[in-house]
Amino acid sequence: MMNFISRLLGRSPPTLSEVRPNDAAAIASLHTASFQRGWGEDEVYRLLIEKTVVAHRAMSGTTMSGFILSRMAAGEAEILSIAIAPRQRGRGFARPLLDLHMRRLAGLGTRAVFLEVDENNAPARALYRRAGFRDVGRRQSYYQSGASALVLRRDLG
Numbered sequence: 001m002m003n004f005i006s007r008l009l010g011r012s013p014p015t016l017s018e019v020r021p022n023d024a025a026a027i028a029s030l031h032t033a034s035f036q037r038g039w040g041e042d043e044v045y046r047l048l049i050e051k052t053v054v055a056h057r058a059m060s061g062t063t064m065s066g067f068i069l070s071r072m073a074a075g076e077a078e079i080l081s082i083a084i085a086p087r088q089r090g091r092g093f094a095r096p097l098l099d100l101h102m103r104r105l106a107g108l109g110t111r112a113v114f115l116e117v118d119e120n121n122a123p124a125r126a127l128y129r130r131a132g133f134r135d136v137g138r139r140q141s142y143y144q145s146g147a148s149a150l151v152l153r154r155d156l157g
Contacts, residue, residue: 014065014093016100019055021048026064027057034083036144047071047080054104058084058097066093068101070113077105079115082124094127102131106156113156116142116149128152 019027024045032038047053047069054077058066066084070077079101084093105113116139117124137151 012060013096014058014060014088016056016058016097018104019048019057019067019069021045023055023057023064023067024048027055027067027069030064030067030083030085031081033086035081039081053080054101054108056097056101056104058088058093060088066097068097070101070105072105072108072110075109075111077110077113079113082115089123095131098127098131102154102156110156113154115152117152118143118145119148119150120145125150128154 025041027048028039028041028044031044048055050071052072053069054072055067055069057064064085065088066082068082069080071080082094082098084097102113113133114136115128115133117128119125119138131154133152133154135150136153139149139151141147142149
């Protein structure tokens with residue numbers, strides 16, 4: 001009964017899973033809808049076939065609602081991108097996706113995770129703070145808009 005009500009209200013939780021290379025088009029589309037400079041499908045595909053890239057997705061039925069991609073090197077990882085579909089934002093999809101991803105990185109032996117976030121992106125900054133990231137640097141005027149990027153880090157294990 002609760003599943004029916006959740007579906008009726010459109011609030012069912014996403015299905016989380018690993019990304020596959022055939023998800024490249026959906027990721028490119030979602031990335032383009034989320035960022036000033038979107039990634040092309042070929043660019044995403046090349047990332048997804050790298051052995052050092054870890055990627056997860058959030059699916060709402062057959063529609064991709066979000067994704068996260070990281071690249072690992074020498075016991076560290078950098079989150080390259082994380083996005084939630086504009087219509088799905090604010091519904092609690094990002095945190096479970098980030099948590100799953102961090103657990104997977106830890107399971108692969110990653111000791112620290114880094115990312116850059118636009119200093120003006122308050123929702124993303126709040127998500128990362130709640131997930132245990134802390135400021136470790138700043139890249140002045142990093143984005144085309146002139147905004148600076150905050151460099152964040154979270155230690156794992």
